[in-house]
Amino acid sequence: xxxxxxxxxxxxxxxxxxxxxxxxYEGEGPPLVFLHAxxxxxxLWHPLARELAPAYRIVAPYFCDHRETDPENGGLDWATLAxxxxxxxxxxxxxxxxxxxHSMGAMVIAFAHALHGLAAAGMVLIEPIFLPREFYRGTxxxxxxPLAAKAIRRTNFWRDRDEAMAYLRSRELFQTWDEExxxxxxxxxxxxxxxxxxxxxxxxxxxxxxxxxxxxxxxxPLLPKISCPVLILxxxxxxxxxxxxxxxxxxxxxxxxxxxxxDAGHLIPMERPREVTGFIRDFFRPLRP
Numbered sequence: 001x002x003x004x005x006x007x008x009x010x011x012x013x014x015x016x017x018x019x020x021x022x023x024x025y026e027g028e029g030p031p032l033v034f035l036h037a038x039x040x041x042x043x044l045w046h047p048l049a050r051e052l053a054p055a056y057r058i059v060a061p062y063f064c065d066h067r068e069t070d071p072e073n074g075g076l077d078w079a080t081l082a083x084x085x086x087x088x089x090x091x092x093x094x095x096x097x098x099x100x101x102h103s104m105g106a107m108v109i110a111f112a113h114a115l116h117g118l119a120a121a122g123m124v125l126i127e128p129i130f131l132p133r134e135f136y137r138g139t140x141x142x143x144x145x146p147l148a149a150k151a152i153r154r155t156n157f158w159r160d161r162d163e164a165m166a167y168l169r170s171r172e173l174f175q176t177w178d179e180e181x182x183x184x185x186x187x188x189x190x191x192x193x194x195x196x197x198x199x200x201x202x203x204x205x206x207x208x209x210x211x212x213x214x215x216x217x218x219x220x221p222l223l224p225k226i227s228c229p230v231l232i233l234x235x236x237x238x239x240x241x242x243x244x245x246x247x248x249x250x251x252x253x254x255x256x257x258x259x260x261x262x263d264a265g266h267l268i269p270m271e272r273p274r275e276v277t278g279f280i281r282d283f284f285r286p287l288r289p
Contacts, residue, residue: 008049015087018067022088023060025053026222030121030288031097032056033089035063037127038214039151039200039207039269040126043188045100047180047273050158052281056098061088063108064202064210071142071205075212078104082111086118098284099123102205104210107219111113114222122229122287125264125282127238132250134206134220142227147211148211159197181270223252230256231283233276235264257283 008023025044032052034045042060049058056173066084069076085108091096096119101109106128112118113147143149158164164186168174190198200207230253234246261268261275267274 002013006014008046008053013091014089015066015084015091016077018084019048020066020088021062022059022083023049023062025049025056025058025059025060026056027057029055029057030269031089031094032058032229032284033085033094033097033099033109033238033243034058034060035085035099035101036060037103037142038147038210039064039188039202040077040102040183043199044182044270047178048269049281050081051277056266057094059089059092059094059097061085063212064206066214069206069209069213071208071212074216075209075214075236077213077216078107078210079217080213081108083116085109085112095119096121098287100280101128103124103129103266104214105182106216110219110222110226111217112168113228114219114225115217121224122215122228122231124231124233126196126268126276126284127235127240128232128246128249130219130246132222132245133218133220133282135217140206140212140215142212145208145211147214148208150207150261151211152204153205154200156199156204157193157197158190158199161190164190164198165213168198176265176271177267178273181273185201185270195254220249220252223249225253226253226256228255229283229287231279232256232258233268233279234258234260235268235271236260236262237264238266240266240281 008025077120101107195201250256
């Protein structure tokens with residue numbers, strides 16, 4: 001499972017008291033930002049970024065552990081992640097970037113643009129988490145949150161990469177993944193444990209804290225404020241379709257195209273990286289300066 005002929009630079013940048021790590025793919029064209037889903041790693045954008053990098057300068061930040069957070073105390077607000085992203089992009093000199101985000105990452109770039117004023121040339125939102133309005137009201141414990149409760153109980157130890165790969169192949173969530181993506185997840189999404197073996201790079205508690213933070217800012221009033229062209233990608237077989245209405249969300253965004261990706265689940269980039277690369281290339285091409 002070959003990862004790359006020439007990989008990106010792995011860099012870090014201080015934003016106030018926080019330090020954000022990010023992947024940088026140098027290119028001759030306009031800036032393009034990739035933001036990952038909750039609990040995952042920017043390395044999972046690599047198969048897409050290496051195809052697009054010659055025509056773009058690509059930055060892929062990592063939002064898991066740059067701030068201390070506690071799931072039992074409400075987690076880390078995604079609007080705060082969006083503000084951190086804006087500071088990073090400004091420091092890196094990214095002017096009117098193209099934006100691509102998956103799940104949590106899609107929400108963060110939407111907040112960056114609509115809430116914090118990040119000028120954007122266009123954005124692709126892949127399975128964004130526009131939960132029903134009532135979800136953002138009141139209080140909720142970790143065990144009451146459908147996503148955080150699952151995240152905090154994740155398996156988090158494997159003796160070696162072979163055991164980790166066998167585990168992933170046994171789980172329904174990973175059975176539709178692209179083969180290269182599985183290899184990247186084992187190599188980059190897991191790290192050596194303190195007492196040997198492997199553990200998740202983004203721990204179950206941190207992932208749960210990020211899910212809890214997703215309740216803090218209601219995105220629905222912000223949708224009409226998204227002024228750049230938007231493409232929403234939704235998986236035909238995504239379990240989120242039962243409670244997330246992306247058609248309604250898209251109808252509230254002034255310039256939005258909504259596509260359903262046939263036979264795909266929530267993790268579209270991991271399942272269909274080549275197809276998603278094509279969607280991104282084709283959508284952004286007429287928007288380039």
